[in-house]
Amino acid sequence: MAELSSDFKLYQPVIGNNTCYHCGAKTSASGLIQFDGKGFCCAGCKTVYELLYSQDMCTYYNFQTNPGISPPESGISSRFLYLDQKEITDQLLLFNNGQQAKIRLDIPAMHCASCVWLLEALYRLDNGVYQSRVDFLKKQLTITFDPRLTSLRKLVELLTAIGYEPELNLEKLDNKVSQFSNRQLYIKTGVAGFAFANIMMFSFPEYLAMTDTVEDYIQQFFGLLSIALALPVLFYCSADYFRSAWQGWRQRTVNMDVPIAFGIISLFIRSTVEIVSGAGNGYMDSFAGLIFFLLIGKLFEKKTYDSLNFDRNYKSYFPIAVHVIRNNHETQVSLDNLQVGDRVHLRNNEVLPADAVLISGNGLIDYSFVTGESQPVHRKSGDVLYAGGRQTAGLLEVEVIKPVSQSYLTGLWNEDVSFKEHSGSLSVLSNTVSRYFTLVVLSLAIGSAVYWWLVSSDLAINAFSAVLIVACPCALALSTPFTLGNILRILSFNKFYLKKAEVIETLASASVVVFDKTGTITRKSSDRIRFCAADGQPLKLSRAQKKMFAALTRHSGHPLSQQVFRFLEEEELVWLNNFREEPGAGISALIGEHEVKLGSAAFTGAGSSEFFPFPRVYAAIDGSPLGYFEIQSQDRPGLDMILPALRQKYDLLMLTGDRSTEAEKYAALFGSDRSVSAEQTPFDKLDNIRRLQKNGATVIMVGDGLNDAGALAQSDVGISITDDINTFTPASDVIMDGGVFHRLPGFLKLARFSRIIILVSFLISFLYNIVGLAFAMSGTLSPLIAAVLMPLSSVSVVVFTSAATYLSARRIGLSLPFGRVGGEERN
Amino acid sequence: MSVLLVLIAASLFVATGFLLAFIWAVRSGQYEDRETPAFRILWDDKPANNDKSNNTSNH
Numbered sequence: 097m098a099e100l101s102s103d104f105k106l107y108q109p110v111i112g113n114n115t116c117y118h119c120g121a122k123t124s125a126s127g128l129i130q131f132d133g134k135g136f137c138c139a140g141c142k143t144v145y146e147l148l149y150s151q152d153m154c155t156y157y158n159f160q161t162n163p164g165i166s167p168p169e170s171g172i173s174s175r176f177l178y179l180d181q182k183e184i185t186d187q188l189l190l191f192n193n194g195q196q197a198k199i200r201l202d203i204p205a206m207h208c209a210s211c212v213w214l215l216e217a218l219y220r221l222d223n224g225v226y227q228s229r230v231d232f233l234k235k236q237l238t239i240t241f242d243p244r245l246t247s248l249r250k251l252v253e254l255l256t257a258i259g260y261e262p263e264l265n266l267e268k269l270d271n272k273v274s275q276f277s278n279r280q281l282y283i284k285t286g287v288a289g290f291a292f293a294n295i296m297m298f299s300f301p302e303y304l305a306m307t308d309t310v311e312d313y314i315q316q317f318f319g320l321l322s323i324a325l326a327l328p329v330l331f332y333c334s335a336d337y338f339r340s341a342w343q344g345w346r347q348r349t350v351n352m353d354v355p356i357a358f359g360i361i362s363l364f365i366r367s368t369v370e371i372v373s374g375a376g377n378g379y380m381d382s383f384a385g386l387i388f389f390l391l392i393g394k395l396f397e398k399k400t401y402d403s404l405n406f407d408r409n410y411k412s413y414f415p416i417a418v419h420v421i422r423n424n425h426e427t428q429v430s431l432d433n434l435q436v437g438d439r440v441h442l443r444n445n446e447v448l449p450a451d452a453v454l455i456s457g458n459g460l461i462d463y464s465f466v467t468g469e470s471q472p473v474h475r476k477s478g479d480v481l482y483a484g485g486r487q488t489a490g491l492l493e494v495e496v497i498k499p500v501s502q503s504y505l506t507g508l509w510n511e512d513v514s515f516k517e518h519s520g521s522l523s524v525l526s527n528t529v530s531r532y533f534t535l536v537v538l539s540l541a542i543g544s545a546v547y548w549w550l551v552s553s554d555l556a557i558n559a560f561s562a563v564l565i566v567a568c569p570c571a572l573a574l575s576t577p578f579t580l581g582n583i584l585r586i587l588s589f590n591k592f593y594l595k596k597a598e599v600i601e602t603l604a605s606a607s608v609v610v611f612d613k614t615g616t617i618t619r620k621s622s623d624r625i626r627f628c629a630a631d632g633q634p635l636k637l638s639r640a641q642k643k644m645f646a647a648l649t650r651h652s653g654h655p656l657s658q659q660v661f662r663f664l665e666e667e668e669l670v671w672l673n674n675f676r677e678e679p680g681a682g683i684s685a686l687i688g689e690h691e692v693k694l695g696s697a698a699f700t701g702a703g704s705s706e707f708f709p710f711p712r713v714y715a716a717i718d719g720s721p722l723g724y725f726e727i728q729s730q731d732r733p734g735l736d737m738i739l740p741a742l743r744q745k746y747d748l749l750m751l752t753g754d755r756s757t758e759a760e761k762y763a764a765l766f767g768s769d770r771s772v773s774a775e776q777t778p779f780d781k782l783d784n785i786r787r788l789q790k791n792g793a794t795v796i797m798v799g800d801g802l803n804d805a806g807a808l809a810q811s812d813v814g815i816s817i818t819d820d821i822n823t824f825t826p827a828s829d830v831i832m833d834g835g836v837f838h839r840l841p842g843f844l845k846l847a848r849f850s851r852i853i854i855l856v857s858f859l860i861s862f863l864y865n866i867v868g869l870a871f872a873m874s875g876t877l878s879p880l881i882a883a884v885l886m887p888l889s890s891v892s893v894v895v896f897t898s899a900a901t902y903l904s905a906r907r908i909g910l911s912l913p914f915g916r917v918g919g920e921e922r923n
Numbered sequence: 924m925s926v927l928l929v930l931i932a933a934s935l936f937v938a939t940g941f942l943l944a945f946i947w948a949v950r951s952g953q954y955e956d957r958e959t960p961a962f963r964i965l966w967d968d969k970p971a972n973n974d975k976s977n978n979t980s981n982h
Contacts (some may be wrong), residue, residue: 212962287947
């Protein structure tokens with residue numbers, strides 16, 4: 097048997113399931129690309145494998161099957177030339193002394209252990225590399241290299257060639273040093289924990305009611321040590337709470353930190369007085385414990401955001417440098433130095449970074465990012481081109497007429513809404529609660545002080561400070577970050593990435609959901625194409641016809657041509673002559689003796705052009721129309737399920753840049769004709785959202801691409817949807833993976849549950865407060881009771897919120913990140 | 924009972940040592956990235972054999 101199976105292996109090389117050994121993509125059955133007995137989907141993947149094979153680096157494939165990323169098809173030879181410019185590299189490098197240089201690159205494609213291995217073994221592929229270190233969570237690679245042996249350009253080209261193209265953009269240039277670090281918080285927590293544990297040890301005589309058996313001088317020694325240990329906790333660890341409370345107080349907004357600050361101060365002062373006067377041992381243990389628990393809550397909150405840092409603006413969409421013609425020479429100029437009047441060369445597939453006038457060349461500009469219109473538009477010399485357009489038909493020469501920062505696209509971003517501020521403090525709900533809470537606590541404290549004043553002034557001060565101590569809302573302060581943090585994790589695990597925890601509360605209170613169409617409701621990549629005869633009946637093309645159309649479309653850069661070419665799946669190509677492309681009309685060529693035409697109805701002689709719900713490409717051979725290719729965009733799966741589900745809770749709206757014929761189909765799904773608005777410019781969308789908000793609605797906008805950028809920013813919660821994490825997504829509060837679109841109602845439901853969970857946990861912590869207050873107001877709060885109540889309430893709130901969030905997520909049917917969260921919480 | 928004072932002093936001394944060790948660990952960047960080292964342990968051949976600069980210096 098053993099022999100048989102090994103024989104079997106010999107005849108069945110590792111081309112399992114026709115998947116690429118490198119990247120796991122489907123390989124085409126006919127034109128299989130093979131090397132070393134393995135199948136690959138494209139030459140790029142094979143090249144990467146060959147490179148790794150030649151360096152004896154196939155360990156790469158050991159940690160995960162098909163770990164690779166298919167490298168970009170187009171040549172990378174000239175794309176990174178600007179990285180040879182000293183002024184640009186100086187901005188990018190963290191450090192450079194001529195012998196050693198250091199660069200930190202963002203590599204979004206990094207996804208598994210194999211990636212980490214390969215990226216850290218970079219020195220084997222380029223001997224100028226001293227060391228490369230990966231930070232997997234941040235998807236960053238830090239390379240230390242010798243600039244005499246290699247260059248930044250070579251490194252970036254190498255990374256691109258093996259499929260890990262770094263994200264290089266202006267935004268990164270701007271804030272390369274903004275390394276957010278939690279070190280301070282860790283140390284503060286550590287110090288507070290240290291003090292907490294030691295003070296507890298000194299309080300043991302009190303806990304065990306041994307005060308009679310322990311001598312006085314030892315008691316006093318313990319007390320003084322407690323004060324010494326509590327000092328750093330007061331001045332170092334809790335400084336942030338005082339600062340925040342003071343700020344809140346000055347702005348006349350009472351936040352959660354105000355009662356906390358009160359509690360901290362009265363705890364410390366009363367304990368110090370008791371210890372120094374020899375009246376007792378004080379509450380220093382509760383004091384340090386309180387700060388310790390609060391800091392743990394803060395740490396938890398911070399950690400949740402760390403992996404979710406995705407602020408982006410237009411700069412991450414633009415190139416770093418452009419080709420500028422100066423003194424008849426093409427040089428690379430970084431965008432910062434681009435001036436009005438510069439002549440710029442724009443190559444195929446490059447994005448124009450500033451508004452400009454077309455000087456020469458055949459402009460076929462794809463504005464889909466800006467306007468949402470999927471068809472590229474033709475522009476001739478003298479026309480104005482707007483920034484954000486992508487040239488799709490050969491080289492252009494343009495003259496810049498507006499600075500980068502004032503162009504159309506950037507104007508959309510800067511339109512005063514773009515970066516709305518969420519309230520700075522922890523959360524809206526808990527702020528409302530804490531305002532009343534503070535008032536109640538203060539009046540209770542004063543009330544009980546007044547009451548006890550009649551008996552004795554000592555008792556009054558005692559009761560007053562005890563109320564402030566016991567009411568210190570530690571559990572209250574923990575409930576919101578823990579609930580929202582847990583929900584944030586669950587949502588991220590389900591590929592619904594929130595920028596801030598506050599977004600959850602806004603999501604929960606939303607009343608209107610607005611959708612964009614192209615790319616949001618429909619999917620960009622999965623267009624369905626069919627060929628129809630002139631009467632609209634599907635028609636099968638003959639092999640010869642297919643070959644001719646494939647040959648013709650292959651020569652055109654027009655997106656529709658490329659879609660048709662991909663649809664035809666023809667690998668054998670025939671020769672053609674007299675290829676002509678008429679902008680806005682179509683393409684034609686002589687193939688053999690046949691004249692083949694593809695394009696608009698008028699161009700191919702099929703009649704006059706009308707508007708159809710879907711774009712059509714008409715085909716004609718030798719002057720006789722054959723029919724047309726119809727390119728249908730496909731709805732996202734589950735759309736017909738989620739819209740009715742959402743309609744029960746929300747008003748739904750669709751705003752699209754498309755023509756109304758195409759939009760009307762969705763009227764039924766959205767409820768009525770009025771909820772579908774077509775032919776909306778990006779500014780119209782923004783205005784629409786604004787109008788809804790004026791009427792008191794809290795608006796969720798679901799969109800993609802730049803055309804929605806203004807609306808996403810204006811809305812209360814902007815959800816940008818993406819099918820490929822690596823492509824551009826505009827700044828928004830949420831980034832949602834296109835694959836989980838059908839779970840949107842579930843996400844919103846979980847957000848609504850979070851409110852209930854927070855409210856219940858508030859109730860729980862109030863219960864503890866009431867019990868404690870009873871002790872405090874009756875003047876019988878002992879340090880032991882304080883030391884027990886405080887951690888008990890905190891722990892039970894944390895346990896409750898965690899359990900409740902996970903249970904409700906499970907009920908909704910979301911996947912749960914159990915293994916990971918358990919591990920992370922316990923550090 | 925006065926022996927307690929000595930014991931307390933000793934225990935505080937040891938605990939402070941641990942606190943300082945913790946602070947050193949945080950400052951040297953060991954808490955920055957706790958994901959990637961978990962992958963590194965999977966590798967048999969040490970890729971970092973020309974580890975010239977250490978990870979802690981430039982953070």
